[in-house]
Amino acid sequence: MIYGAMKFSIGGPLKLAFRPWVEGLENIPAEGPAILASNHLSFSDSFFLPAVLDRKVTFIAKAEYFTTPGIKGRMTAAFFKGVGQLPVDRSGARGAGEAAIKSGVDVLERGELFGIYPEGTRSPDGRLYRGKPGGLARVALATGAPVIPVAMIDTEKIQPPGKVMPKLMRPGIRIGKPLDFSRYGGMEHDRFVLRAVTDEVMYEIMKLSGQEYVDIYATAAKRQIAEAAKAQKQAHKEAQKEAEQAQKEAEQAEKEAQKEAEQAQQQAEKERSDS
Numbered sequence: 001m002i003y004g005a006m007k008f009s010i011g012g013p014l015k016l017a018f019r020p021w022v023e024g025l026e027n028i029p030a031e032g033p034a035i036l037a038s039n040h041l042s043f044s045d046s047f048f049l050p051a052v053l054d055r056k057v058t059f060i061a062k063a064e065y066f067t068t069p070g071i072k073g074r075m076t077a078a079f080f081k082g083v084g085q086l087p088v089d090r091s092g093a094r095g096a097g098e099a100a101i102k103s104g105v106d107v108l109e110r111g112e113l114f115g116i117y118p119e120g121t122r123s124p125d126g127r128l129y130r131g132k133p134g135g136l137a138r139v140a141l142a143t144g145a146p147v148i149p150v151a152m153i154d155t156e157k158i159q160p161p162g163k164v165m166p167k168l169m170r171p172g173i174r175i176g177k178p179l180d181f182s183r184y185g186g187m188e189h190d191r192f193v194l195r196a197v198t199d200e201v202m203y204e205i206m207k208l209s210g211q212e213y214v215d216i217y218a219t220a221a222k223r224q225i226a227e228a229a230k231a232q233k234q235a236h237k238e239a240q241k242e243a244e245q246a247q248k249e250a251e252q253a254e255k256e257a258q259k260e261a262e263q264a265q266q267q268a269e270k271e272r273s274d275s
Contacts, residue, residue, distance in 0.1 A: 011051035022052045024175035033108040037201050038150035039209050040117035045152045057113040060100050061085040104139035119218045128211035129218035131202040133194035141188035146178035151209035174208040
């Protein structure tokens with residue numbers, strides 16, 4: 001009931017304002033469990049995809065969205081619950097993974113759609129990063145549910161980081177054909193199988209999205225970007241400090257040269273007066 005009301009109040013205006021285009025909608029089953037595995041470009045991905053589907057899709061979200069105190073926190077929690085988000089505590093990597101898997105299995109056992117972002121976080125630069133095998137693949141093999149690759153397109157351009165007002169433009173959604181991994185049934189604890197399943201899904205997402213693929217995790221890429229930005233800031237600070245020191249030395253040298261010139265002039269004048 002709440003999901004339907006939230007979808008009507010948010011999804012309707014969202015489609016009207018941004019007019020997202022969709023390809024492959026026929027690949028979403030009319031009933032029964034399925035996993036929607038999507039690239040992750042923007043915070044808005046979890047709103048645009050459900051907005052174009054007739055069926056409810058449940059994503060997982062970090063628990064902080066549901067536990068923030070105060071009126072704003074309660075409103076945020078109500079909003080995320082209303083749009084079908086499930087809280088997952090990410091305080092511990094393993095604990096978070098197990099919680100995500102359990103949440104996904106529960107949703108699929110109810111015969112519903114479960115949405116997941118194999119990259120684990122938003123892309124920092126619009127490229128497609130290596131998928132994490134712990135969540136998607138384990139849920140797929142544990143439940144036998146088909147995996148439907150999804151590509152969100154241009155959603156990161158609607159509201160880039162630092163921008164308050166969204167840009168009115170048409171994002172796109174490409175939905176691929178379901179992938180069947182039943183051949184790996186009972187092998188959800190084999191890390192090589194999990195890696196193979198995840199890589200196959202990521203390859204299909206790459207074909208749908210046209211993104212450049214980077215064979216590292218997005219979390220590592222974000223860390224590298226942050227470290228590079230920090231190093232650049234430090235280098236800029238040191239360069240500025242060196243420039244200021246050089247300027248001080250130049251000013252000091254100029255003062256000393258001026259002083260020597262004045263002394264030389266005074267000496268010359270004294271010699272003339274003596275003669």
